[in-house]
Structures are given as structure tokens and as C-alpha cells.
Amino acid sequence: MAEQKRAEGGIRQGRLAPPEWLIGGLRPGPAPIPWPAVARAAVALAAPLAVGMATGQAAYGALVSMGALSGVIGDTADAYRMRIFNIAVPQFFGAVGVTVGSLVFGHGWLAVGALTLVALVSGMISSIGAVASVSGLLLLLNAVVGAGLPMPGPWWKAPMLLSLGGLFVLLLSLLGWPLRRTEPERAAVAGTYRAVAEAIEAAATDAYDTRRQSVTQSLNTAYDLILSRRAREHGRRGELVRLLAQLNVVIPLVEAAPAVHLRGWGVDAAIPAAVRQLAGAVEEGRTDSPELRLPAPATPAERALDTALRHAFAVVHDADPGRTNIDDRLGRPAALRIRVRRAGRNVLLSGASWRYGLRLALCIGLAQVLVSVIPVERSYWVALTIVFVLKPDFGSVFARALTRAIGTALGLVIAAGVLANVPRGWWDVPVMMVLAALIPAFSAKGYAFQTAAITPVILLLSDVLNHQGFNLVMPRLWDSLIGCAIALVAGYLLWPESWHIRIGARLADAVAATADYVEYAFGSEDDRTERVRHRRRLYRDLSTVRSEFQRALTEPPPTGARAAAWWPLVVAVERIVDATTAARVRVNHGARPPAAGEAEDIAVQLRELADGLRESETLVEVRAQLEGDEEGVLAPLRQEVRAARAIASPGA
Structure with missing residues (x-):
């Protein structure tokens, strides 16, 4: 209900109040602070810096801390085995990225071409799943850093040090595994x-x-x-x-x-x-x-x-x-070779994968051309901004560009205070402990807050490498604004699919799947285990649809307004699924079964609604009437379907 109120509020706010799509990303989320992650982040980023200073190799310590920063950002899983995948796999891609970047550092147009190609690959593999998304992010991020900053030592030393930082985070996160495995x-x-x-x-x-x-x-x-x-x-x-x-x-x-x-x-x-x-x-x-x-x-x-x-x-x-009879079929993953083959096919043959890869490659290419033609101090920050803004699974590109700029400005205020008032040297260690602890604490509150926490950490580590002090602050602000502008124009406005509503088709598929569920639940071949799988798949699909709508609500008009108008229909479809399940449960425990054809009539109505959603970018009109026994077990289900039809065709 809270999301529905926010959706309605985006339309009904007064003229002087900022619209919901503008301020939604600036409202802190209700998630609790993950204190264990806070402690791990403080130790993981400060300890390498302390070791580097103690050994007279502060730059090496800063690189290890940068690798640890990547591990801290990816350390979001609860299960220990998932932490291995979430941290170790992206670290490998990050090592490849910094190697490629280091090899083309200072090579002008060769660096432009290499980073553009890396951006294409990064964008395409990001469509596979959550771990692949973080892996693609680190592949491109580290390639940009390697191509923009001189790395100490031979070509293999930077990837080794960055990987060491990620493995240090992994070690800290697995300390409790022997005692807390399950x-x-x-x-x-x-x-x-x-x-x-x-x-x-x-x-x-x-x-x-x-x-x-x-x-x-x-x-x-x-x-x-x-x-x-x-x-x-x-x-x-x-x-x-x-x-x-x-x-x-x-x-x-x-x-x-x-x-x-x-x-x-x-x-x-x-x-x-x-x-x-x-x-x-x-x-x-x-x-x-x-x-x-x-x-x-x-x-x-x-x-x-x-x-x-x-x-x-x-x-x-x-x-x-x-x-106990164990049914592993309720969502057990396929064999690894099958998943790898499926992921490869999805990447190479998916139009969405290619479109996102090309969008990211275009933006990174433009950024690198710009900083090659026009001298921009520490130009890698422009591309870094684009990478974070254009991540498709982080939310609306438009909203992220705005919140990125605001978050960067807030982070720069913190960084300016640190760089202006804290002497360089051993004081960097306790300061890093405090700033690093803010990353997981702020990340739980939203993207703008995460950006505000990460920005001073990166600037402090960059200062250890470059010794520019307070002079780092203003160039970073201008670089971020340039990156946001490139992402908005070349990665958003030039791609109509970014700002045209696409959520109707996803909702239509969910409505059609709901029709299948209704038919199966009351068909002669009803099998409880198979019905449970149907319902779980359907709820997963509806959860995805809900996430798509919540992202669309943060877009400016007309997309945000259309999503707000359709939002009640998402809730109505979820209630239809609930009503179907409730009716099946009541029949299983003594209620009179529905008459022949009742469930089929409801399914026909739902498929008609799905077809209307696919054919229109606005709310649709469904004219057919839905009749049946108003005292029967399917009466609540028909009532929910009528409510959904009324939402979809308010003028009918």
C-alpha cells in the first residue's frame, strides 16, 4: 500500500512540491544497518593502508584497499557459499579489467577503442544475472581506472594487489563459516x-x-x-x-x-x-x-x-x-553446464543484451573521445560516473543521473573537509576506518547515499596514489557532471526504449500466466505439486513486474505517470492469484467445487485483458461481462477480476 500511495502522490502533489520521480531516490530506505558488514568494511579498507604505510609502500596499500572496496560493494549475500561467488568471481573479472587498462595506458586512440570494446562486453554479460552484473561492473570499472591512472610496478602487480584486497574481504566474511555453516x-x-x-x-x-x-x-x-x-x-x-x-x-x-x-x-x-x-x-x-x-x-x-x-x-x-518426502523440483537450479550454455546463448542471441552493451559502449566511447580531445584532469572519473549511472539493474537511468550528481556533491563536501583538515600519513588509517564503515551503512539507505559514502573513500585512496590533496575535489565534481550529461543524452534520450513505457508487455505476460493458473487449479489434471510450482513461478514473475513498475515510477513524465496509473492493476493481479489459491484450498477442504466452465470463463476474461495490455500504452477497455454463481467458491475470484477490469477500463 505504501508504494501505491507514493505512486498516487507523484500525480497529486501541489505545484510547489517536487515530483516523486525527482525526490524518490533521495528518501532513505527503511533497511536496517548491517553491522557485521560495517565492521568488515572498516577493517578491510583500513588494514591494507596501514600495512602499506608501515612497509613504506603506501601506493601498494591503496591499491589493495581499492580491491577491498570492490569486495565490500559486492558483499551482499547472506549464505557463505554465495559470498564466495559474489566476491571471488567479480574479482577475477576486475583483475582482467585492470590488466587491459594498464596495457593501453597512455596509448591514446588505442585506449579509446579498447575501453569501448570492454564496455560492450561488460554490458552484454551484465544481463546474465546478479553475479555477472557485478562482474561486468568491475571489468569495466577497473579497465577505466587502469587506463586513467599510472599503476606502480610491472603490469601484473596492479591486478594482483586489487585481487588481494578482494580476497581479504572474502576471508573476513568467511571467518564464521566453520561455526555457522547453515x-x-x-x-x-x-x-x-x-x-x-x-x-x-x-x-x-x-x-x-x-x-x-x-x-x-x-x-x-x-x-x-x-x-x-x-x-x-x-x-x-x-x-x-x-x-x-x-x-x-x-x-x-x-x-x-x-x-x-x-x-x-x-x-x-x-x-x-x-x-x-x-x-x-x-x-x-x-x-x-x-x-x-x-x-x-x-x-x-x-x-x-x-x-x-x-x-x-x-x-x-x-x-x-x-x-520426510523432499521435493527438490521446487526451484532447484539446473546443472552447471546447462546454466553456462543457457547464459551464453542468452548473451549472444538476446536483443536486450546487445542493446545495453551498445548503449554502454557508445557512452564510454564518447567519454574517452571527449577526454582525449579536450584536456580533462584525471579523466577516468567521467567514465566511472557513466558506468554507475547506466547499470540497468540499479534503477532508472534518469533518476540515477540526478541522484549520482547529488550524492557526489555530498560526498565531495565530506572529502573536502577530510583533505583540507586531516594531515596525510598515518591519520589516513583511522579516517579510512570511519569512511569505509559508512559504505555498507549508507548503501542500505539508497543509491544517492551509497554514492555519497563511496566518493570520499575513492578520493582519499586517489590522493594516496597522486598526492594532489584538496585539488582533487572540484575536478571530480565537474567530471561527475560531464559523465551524468553523457549518460543522459547518449544512454537515455537517444534510445526511445529507455523513456517509452515497456512495462505493459511484462504485466500482460503475468496476466496471461494468471489465466493459465486459474485453468490449471480447477482442471481435471490438477496436481498439487505442479500447482505449487505454477503459483511460485507466477509470484516470482509478479515480483519482477512490481520491481519494473517501481523503477518506472522514478522516471519523469510520461513514463512515471503511466506507471502510476497502471500500478493498481499490478496489485489487482496479485489479488486474483490469491483468490484463485484461496478457492482451490476451500474446495480441497469441503467447499462445493465450481460449476463446469466457470474457471474457463474467468481465464478468457484474463486473456482478453492481457491482449488489451499488449496492444495499448494506455489503460484498456474490456467489454465482455463475467457471470457466474455469486454464492459459489469462485465468487471472490470473479469479484477480483471485475475490479481489475474496472481499473484497466475506467471509462467503461
Whole structure:
């Protein structure tokens, strides 16, 4: 509901109030401060600098700290095995990038061509996934730095020192692995149970939609953590089997929640309390058998919730996980060779991959040509700004260009105070500890805050290498503004797909998939396991659509205005999926099944809506009427479909 209010506020604000798309990126996010990451960042960036000064090689220490900075930015995973991939793999690409950059340093147009080619490759591989995105980022960033700054020693020393910094961050992040190997996975499963408890507790309130979205995110995170680990560990390890079984049995609780929500009144407080008790047992690894006291169920929705909760209690407190049927098909990754082949095909044959690679290459090429023709002091900062602004998975290009400029200005204010008042030398170490600690703390609050935290760190490390002091500040501001301008013109305005709305097609695909789900849920071939996979895929797709809309809301008109107008339809489609699940659960627990053809009629309406969304950039008109038994099990579903149709065709 909060996102919907912000979307509506972007249209209804007074004339003197700045629009939402302008100020949205400047509002700090609600994420808590990750204190362990704060401590790791402080040690990882300050320790190499201290060692470099103690050995008389301050420049080498600064390079190791730069590599550590890349590792700190990429250290975002909870599971230890994912941290290895998130830090080590990008560090390899970063080492390749700085090697290429160092080899073309001072070679004029050869450097322009090399960086343009690296930008093309970087942009294309960024479309594979999260780790590939960070890898592409470091490949290009380090290539730009290597081509813009003289590196000490032979060509191999800079990549070695940068990689050493990243590996130092990885070592710090893995210190607790021997004692806490499965703690992140266990915490994720327990968090899913707590999210379900909050959703059930909010079943009769307006907060239910937000709680249900939290359940979807928790489920996705938990399955990704556990199944990706099981994909690399053959055999049936006891703890992983238990965690997967405990996660699987939360699915009936998730399915029962919308049935309780559509019933219209709350549940007994003992039910969410029992779910939280399960969360505690999962997190602590307890297998005792406490007494379960629940109110007697009276309706199909209550019977579904009661059955799901008792089954979950039996599995969570079962000391022998081997007796539980484990279904790894609910999202288990494909074999590595299949994923590599699929990723390669997506990169080489994807139009979106080529378009983004060409956009990034054009902007980097223009930046390098500009700084080659016009003398720009420390010109690599122009290209660095472009790389961060044009990252497609960081949000709106337009909004990032503005927030980057604002964040850089704030960071330069901090850097100016440090460079003007703190003497160079050993004082750099405690200052670096403080500034480095701000990076993970500020990154959790938003892109502008992250930029404000990273800017003084990079300037302080650059000063260790170049000894320019306060003279670094103003050139960095002008370089950032030039980079933002190039990104806005050559990477945004010249590409109509950047500022024309594209979210309608994604939403249409989700609506069509919802129609398939409705048909399957009430078809003769209904299989619960397959239906669960259908629903999980659909919620993942809707989560992606929601993210696309939230990015579009930060675009200036007309894109932001259109996204705000369509936003209620995203919420309506999510409610249709909930209503379908609730109806299926009620039928499974005693409600009368729908008449023949009822589900098919609803699916036809949804496909008509999907076709209208694909054919129009504005809201569509759906004329067909939806009739059926207003007392039947599908009545709430028809009501949600009518609501979606009313949103899509307000003039009908």
C-alpha cells in the first residue's frame, strides 16, 4: 500500500512540491544497518593502508584497499557459499579489467577503442544475472581506472594487489563459516515462518497485501539459498534435508493465508503465535515435541489452516528428516553446464543484451573521445560516473543521473573537509576506518547515499596514489557532471526504449500466466505439486513486474505517470492469484467445487485483458461481462477480476 500511495502522490502533489520521480531516490530506505558488514568494511579498507604505510609502500596499500572496496560493494549475500561467488568471481573479472587498462595506458586512440570494446562486453554479460552484473561492473570499472591512472610496478602487480584486497574481504566474511555453516539458511527459513505469521495475523486488515509480498520475498530467498547449496552438495545431508522439508511444509500455510484473508475476519491469536513458535524451533534447531493447542476449525479456510499448521508442527519437530518426502523440483537450479550454455546463448542471441552493451559502449566511447580531445584532469572519473549511472539493474537511468550528481556533491563536501583538515600519513588509517564503515551503512539507505559514502573513500585512496590533496575535489565534481550529461543524452534520450513505457508487455505476460493458473487449479489434471510450482513461478514473475513498475515510477513524465496509473492493476493481479489459491484450498477442504466452465470463463476474461495490455500504452477497455454463481467458491475470484477490469477500463 505504501508504494501505491507514493505512486498516487507523484500525480497529486501541489505545484510547489517536487515530483516523486525527482525526490524518490533521495528518501532513505527503511533497511536496517548491517553491522557485521560495517565492521568488515572498516577493517578491510583500513588494514591494507596501514600495512602499506608501515612497509613504506603506501601506493601498494591503496591499491589493495581499492580491491577491498570492490569486495565490500559486492558483499551482499547472506549464505557463505554465495559470498564466495559474489566476491571471488567479480574479482577475477576486475583483475582482467585492470590488466587491459594498464596495457593501453597512455596509448591514446588505442585506449579509446579498447575501453569501448570492454564496455560492450561488460554490458552484454551484465544481463546474465546478479553475479555477472557485478562482474561486468568491475571489468569495466577497473579497465577505466587502469587506463586513467599510472599503476606502480610491472603490469601484473596492479591486478594482483586489487585481487588481494578482494580476497581479504572474502576471508573476513568467511571467518564464521566453520561455526555457522547453515545459519544463514536456517535464518531464512525461520524468517519465512515469521513472515507467514504476520500475514495470517493481518488477514483482516489493509496490511495483508504488504505482508503477503513479504512472504513471497522470504520464500524466494530461502529456496534460492537452500536449493543452490543442495545443487552443489550431492547426497542427503541431514541438516539441509531438514531445512528443505521445513520450508516445503510452509507452502500449505502460505496457501491457506489468502483463504483466511478472503473470509473477511481475523483468526484466533493462538494461530500466528503457533507459527512464530515454529520459527523459533527452526532457528534454534529444536526437535522437541511441544503441545499444540489450536481452536476448533469451523469453515473450509479454518480447516485448511489447521491441517497445514499441524502438519508443519509434525515436520519441524521431527528428529529424523530422512523420513520426510523432499521435493527438490521446487526451484532447484539446473546443472552447471546447462546454466553456462543457457547464459551464453542468452548473451549472444538476446536483443536486450546487445542493446545495453551498445548503449554502454557508445557512452564510454564518447567519454574517452571527449577526454582525449579536450584536456580533462584525471579523466577516468567521467567514465566511472557513466558506468554507475547506466547499470540497468540499479534503477532508472534518469533518476540515477540526478541522484549520482547529488550524492557526489555530498560526498565531495565530506572529502573536502577530510583533505583540507586531516594531515596525510598515518591519520589516513583511522579516517579510512570511519569512511569505509559508512559504505555498507549508507548503501542500505539508497543509491544517492551509497554514492555519497563511496566518493570520499575513492578520493582519499586517489590522493594516496597522486598526492594532489584538496585539488582533487572540484575536478571530480565537474567530471561527475560531464559523465551524468553523457549518460543522459547518449544512454537515455537517444534510445526511445529507455523513456517509452515497456512495462505493459511484462504485466500482460503475468496476466496471461494468471489465466493459465486459474485453468490449471480447477482442471481435471490438477496436481498439487505442479500447482505449487505454477503459483511460485507466477509470484516470482509478479515480483519482477512490481520491481519494473517501481523503477518506472522514478522516471519523469510520461513514463512515471503511466506507471502510476497502471500500478493498481499490478496489485489487482496479485489479488486474483490469491483468490484463485484461496478457492482451490476451500474446495480441497469441503467447499462445493465450481460449476463446469466457470474457471474457463474467468481465464478468457484474463486473456482478453492481457491482449488489451499488449496492444495499448494506455489503460484498456474490456467489454465482455463475467457471470457466474455469486454464492459459489469462485465468487471472490470473479469479484477480483471485475475490479481489475474496472481499473484497466475506467471509462467503461
